[in-house]
Amino acid sequence: MKIRVNIQLKAGVLDPQGKAVHHALSSLGFNEVADVRVGKQILLDIDESDVTKAKARVTDMCEELLANTVIENYEIEIL
Amino acid sequence: MKVAVVVFPGTNCEIDTKYAYEKLGQEVTLVFHKEEKLPSDIDLVVLPGGFSYGDYLRSAAIAKFSPIMKDVISFANSGGYVLGICNGFQMLLEMRLLPGAMKRNSNVHFISKYQHLQVIDNNNTFLQKFSVGEILNVPIAHGEGNYFIDEVGLKELYANNQVLLKYVDENGQIDNPNGSIDSIACICNKNKNVFGLMPHPERAIETLLGSSDGVKMLQGFIK
Numbered sequence: 001m002k003i004r005v006n007i008q009l010k011a012g013v014l015d016p017q018g019k020a021v022h023h024a025l026s027s028l029g030f031n032e033v034a035d036v037r038v039g040k041q042i043l044l045d046i047d048e049s050d051v052t053k054a055k056a057r058v059t060d061m062c063e064e065l066l067a068n069t070v071i072e073n074y075e076i077e078i079l
Numbered sequence: 080m081k082v083a084v085v086v087f088p089g090t091n092c093e094i095d096t097k098y099a100y101e102k103l104g105q106e107v108t109l110v111f112h113k114e115e116k117l118p119s120d121i122d123l124v125v126l127p128g129g130f131s132y133g134d135y136l137r138s139a140a141i142a143k144f145s146p147i148m149k150d151v152i153s154f155a156n157s158g159g160y161v162l163g164i165c166n167g168f169q170m171l172l173e174m175r176l177l178p179g180a181m182k183r184n185s186n187v188h189f190i191s192k193y194q195h196l197q198v199i200d201n202n203n204t205f206l207q208k209f210s211v212g213e214i215l216n217v218p219i220a221h222g223e224g225n226y227f228i229d230e231v232g233l234k235e236l237y238a239n240n241q242v243l244l245k246y247v248d249e250n251g252q253i254d255n256p257n258g259s260i261d262s263i264a265c266i267c268n269k270n271k272n273v274f275g276l277m278p279h280p281e282r283a284i285e286t287l288l289g290s291s292d293g294v295k296m297l298q299g300f301i302k
Contacts, residue, residue: 013182013227016258020187065144068137068173070180071227 001046001054002079007067008039042066051078080105080122080301085151087112087142092128092164092281099281099297100125112145123160123300124151126167128220128279138181138223139169148174160204160300161273165221168275177268177275178236179228184221185258191220193289194256196264196278197247200240203271208295214251215244215292217278219264224277226259226266233260241266244276 009015015037022036044061048054058076067074082100086093086109097107108118117124132141142148155161155176163171171177184190193216198209209215228236236242244265248254255262257277265276280293 009182014185014258016183016185016187016225019185065140066136068140068180070172071182 001048001051003044003046003054003058004077004079005042005044005058005062005066006039006075006077007042007062007072008037008074009071010073013071054078081118081120082107082123082125082300083110083117083121084108084125084127085110085112085147086127087129087131087145089131089133090127090129090166092166092279095279096125096127096164096281099284099293102284103294103297103301105301110147112142112147115146115150117147117150117154121154121159122302123162124154126151126161126163126170127281128165128167131166131170134166134223137173139166139173142166142170143174152176155268155273158270158272162205162300163273163275164279164281165219165224165277168277169223171273171275176273177266178232179226179266181223182225182227182258183223184225184256189220189222190224190256192218192256194219194264194278195247195249195251195254196244197251199242199245202240203243203267203274203299205265205267205274205296205299206243207299212251214247214249215283216249216290217280217283217292218289219256219278221257221277224257224259226257226263226277228260236263236266239269241269241271243267243274244278 017038018036062074198213280296283290283293
């Protein structure tokens with residue numbers, strides 16, 4: 001089963017990378033951009049056919065390693 | 080005093096740290112991360128600077144799963160002194176031995192330069208040899224030193240005197256190189272036995288080479 005994990009800084013946590021990209025877009029003339037947030041995407045190929053079980057395992061992975069839940073949120077998406 | 084300096088793949092400040100403590104007359108052992116036990120009778124564990132596991136995923140995110148870390152955690156939880164410098168500070172945050180987290184520097188650049196610091200609290204082992212308000216000059220070298228903690232956590236840090244150093248200019252005015260909340264450069268845990276800082280005291284031990292302000296920090300742990 002292929003699973004996509006999206007990791008983003010929590011709302012309210014300033015995103016230095018997003019800010020830098022926003023600045024660069026503005027200087028290129030893309031002035032309609034109001035905000036940019038940069039995150040991470042992790043693709044997992046998991047040996048599991050049960051969606052519920054797989055989600056539970058990936059949740060553990062996110063909590064333990066993939067995300068730092070002090071500053072980051074994660075979303076799990078079955079592909 | 081016996082010092083253990085833990086070495087991870089990608090650590091690059093272990094020799095400087097060993098040199099600094101040996102120069103201060105202490106016995107230093109380098110401990111490889113694959114070991115499961117710290118040497119016996121250790122008085123201080125240093126998690127040194129560098130780029131453990133290439134800083135993949137997040138700085139220090141993977142180092143916390145090294146075999147030695149279980150023993151480092153139990154050493155810290157039983158009151159042993161642990162000092163995390165730079166990447167070591169990031170490890171202590173990832174391991175939740177210290178509160179908060181690190182983000183990319185606000186200017187998104189790696190910053191490597193001398194930086195003035197002000198002592199905010201000296202009622203702890205690490206900074207006991209300094210006076211409150213004293214200004215030091217110590218190198219920093221990091222890409223992810225932008226310390227973050229939520230409002231509740233920040234209040235708690237202040238209430239328990241856990242904010243130890245702030246980034247300032249030579250006159251003591253706030254001069255924040257990396258966007259850290261409240262310009263914080265160094266904190267400790269509530270029990271005041273676990274310390275984390277982004278600046279490198281082990282690189283400030285010779286006046287001839289720029290600064291010796293790190294000496295009194297490292298000496299804080301020496302009985």
